[in-house]
Amino acid sequence: MKDEFLKNLEDYNLENSRILLAISGGKDSMTMLDLFNCFKDELKLDLVACHFNHSLREDADRDEKFVKSQCEKYGLKFYSKKEDVLLYSNENKLSTEEGARFLRYKFFDEIKRAENIEYIATAHNKNDLAETVIMRILRGTGINGLVGIQSERGDLIRPILNFSRDEIEKYIEYNNIPFVEDETNFEDLYLRNKIRLNLFPILKNEYNPKILDALSRLSNIAFDYSSISREYIASKEGLLWEFNKGKILVYIEKLKLQSRSFRNIMYREFFEFFSKNPDGINYKIIEEIDNLIFSKTGKYIEIKNVIFKIEYDKLLIYDKNIFENLESNFYFENLDFSLYSTKFFDIIIEQSCFEEFKKLKHNKNLLFINKKYLDFIKIRKRKNGDFLEFDFGKKKLKDIFIDEKISKDIRENIPIFEIKNNIVWVPNIRRSNRYLVEGNEDIIKIKVLSKEILWRD
Template sequence: MYDLFDKFYENVIKYNLINPKENIVAGISGGIDSVVLFDLLVRLTDVMDYSLYVAHINHGVRGNEADRDEQFVEKLSQKYHIPFYSTKVDMNGYAREKKISSEEAGRILRYGFFRKILNDIGGGKIAVAHNKNDQAETVMLRIIRGTGIDGLRGMQFLTQDIIRPILNMKRNELEEYLIENRLEYVEDYTNVETIYQRNKIRLELFPYIEDNFNPNIVDSLYRLSKNAQIDSDALDEIAEKKYNLLVKKIDNNSIIIEGASLNKEVPAIKNRIIRKAIFCLCDDIIDIEQKHIELVADLLGKNMTGKSLNIAKGIVARISYGDLHLELADKQKETALKEKELSIGKNIIEELRLELMIEEIDQKDIKYNLINTKYFDYDKIEWPITLRTRRESDIFYPLGLGGKKKLKKYFIDKKIPQEERDNIPLVCDSNNILWIIGYDISDIFKITNRTQRVLKMQYQKY
């Protein structure tokens, strides 16, 4: 006799969804899909040694019904002695506050709660009850909104810390399992309301397509998602290698990509590189559509220095000296560096997350091949020395130039983006700039055959 558990167990093993001794937090609403998932996970504890937890979130939109659902899931958990966690949130209030849809607000609050539990119990994965029908609805919704091949992939069995063990099971399979095993569940009336796009697809669009075009539309869209995944994975592998070659600078707030080379890539690869960079910054690309990627690619193609574009998720794209800069809009202004006196030994500059080591060494110990290390004629320095950022009147004597140059002109010649210039650290003595960290030292303080004492400065980010 066919048992849905066999299919479930095959998914767990094939996609490496659950490992021995691992913690699994199951998001259980009390509806058919989640009750079946819960039952399958409980049965799995008989053949696999792992820890199961149940999480339920009351979205605060259905009054007494929502309270009933919470009590139902709690009793279900107690029946099998499974630890139960619940919370109540104001989904609609959060949506208004963040100016996002109720669906997006619910998703953010749910996964935020699930991950808090994971953090409290020492890590693990989150199990959710997305099934084949959900996959078809997701793909159709993305087609309607406008998507590329990545969007057609839909959801995956394993995405970071989220597992979907019943993703390849149709809703009618779950209903049959529920009946055969005499499982109880609760109804959510919002599932039959057509105020949500996903509900409209399930309740109106799919039945119309099934009656007039394709009775197997769910299976067809699921196959489309699998085929798209195969092609997308191959392109991703190529794009990943290109991305690692083209990224010039990356930190928590910004990414700089070599523009000329990126612009030469075919659109399929170029768009993936841009998408990956955006994902690295915001860690969530649910609101990033194909049109946003194409706008960034178009901005790059025009190669207009100083031109910028605000895209979704608070990310700004701009072109500077031919390179593509992607930045978090609310973090573009870095913390201003206050002038700091430096001393022999280790100097910590917290604003820049910079460690600067200063020490006197013998001339025979100089190693000029170290990029982050510079050497100075100790006796030419007028102490104290300080670390600061640029001033309007700054003059610099670049090594090997044989003369002076306004610091502003030096930055322009080095093609340093204007918005970065105020944050570049300068090591200075009483009268001159010794070192523009990350760039040149002053010709005044270079080591010569007359040098008696050597001062070594070495920096590193932390």
């Protein structure tokens, strides 16, 4: 087992790496901890350990203390965190398993950033992989769900995934490694436990004694198909879709020309990109998303905080948690040569000259005015009924936003410049003919810089 584990580490190319070990205290993670310790000097590994206390069992604190003491024996830097998973899951309308996973990996990422970690190692084994595949089949998963648990995904590695639970138990016994037992593993309260305790013995004893290997092969085959799908979708970037400042934008008219099968696969891939959940979207929802592309602008579907939304000629896909609460309050007057900041924009006022004005006066990102008007400028959010006045007449600001295809997500956050109750400038969009430069002296320049927020969709 040690030789195979070493080969796994060499396949990951981990030499001289800094690795975070996620240790629960059970047989799997204690085996992984001991195996890493065997080769940390040979591969020059810098190991950090952590334990996440889910507060779901009476002996959860006992497990945390046990893991801390064992990591100290191995001489490893140790982190732990305690969270009320049940409360978090209920507040966010998640299953206990989903809530636990989110908080656990959030904790891992926090340590990764603080400690400059390169890889995070978890102790999933071959039985975990098989149980996950069965569980997702029962829930009606797609091809990606059949992949189950990957040995390596980004910065996440699972170096004992190819070991069965029987092999791990033999290693524990032979090497006399201490561990703590989670008594809930023997209670059929959760779907995974029911599969482990009730379904798997039947499949193994009555249908296929090598069911673990069979499901592992299925997982590998599904991974090949999934990889090809992702590569093909990636080849369409720039032609059919683009990733822009936290959102995926798909060109609807081009999307309609694709086959229904391709569209369905693409929706699932993009959903999983944001949700990291390979079995959270069923075929009925896929159909609803596809019907969405034939709808009018503004319509949207939300699936587990992932938004699919029609904005004019594009389908937007993004994580709701990133873009919620975009609105920010701001109001500025009595301006001077300085920097003024809102949540999403920086406003810079500085001295200019007539030559610069002549060169850049048509730039929508800049407003040139005579200094005498500076005392009258107010910067505010938009209001109902706002309009700009042009030589040909007035136009509502709302209609201008629609014409320019400005995302509804940020219309409330664009700074509006007014002088004496007249809007003179909407940065990067339109400028009225009022209050421009009347002479070639005392000219100032105002520019607005976006803090990487999507302007147009």
